[in-house]
Amino acid sequence: MRKIGYRLLTSLAKSCGEQGFDAEIKVLKSVLALCGDTNYKIRMDGAIFMKEYLETYFDALKGSSRLTQTYIPEICELLNDEETYIRIEAIEGISYVLETLD
Numbered sequence: 337m338r339k340i341g342y343r344l345l346t347s348l349a350k351s352c353g354e355q356g357f358d359a360e361i362k363v364l365k366s367v368l369a370l371c372g373d374t375n376y377k378i379r380m381d382g383a384i385f386m387k388e389y390l391e392t393y394f395d396a397l398k399g400s401s402r403l404t405q406t407y408i409p410e411i412c413e414l415l416n417d418e419e420t421y422i423r424i425e426a427i428e429g430i431s432y433v434l435e436t437l438d
Contacts, residue, residue: 346385376419383414383422387429394432
């Protein structure tokens with residue numbers, strides 16, 4: 337049941353974008369909590385969300401403080417995950433923002 341709720345949350349977050357996060361920061365915090373969940377299936381959903389979100393909204397995020405202070409550290413954390421499938425999703429996700437990294 338929890339997994340279904342998180343899938344609904346990530347769908348909502350993807351459709352709202354940054355404007356939705358600006359209006360209600362708790363949605364962003366809830367989505368970021370997925371990436372650090374103890375259940376690998378939930379973390380996988382978080383990694384997939386990050387990958388898809390960065391792909392979709394990168395142009396709007398380019399140069400933003402949220403990209404450098406929130407999304408990049410979170411995706412870097414996923415790169416060190418113990419599960420290979422999560423690391424693969426994180427590698428794909430970070431490929432969208434490589435041009436912003438030093």
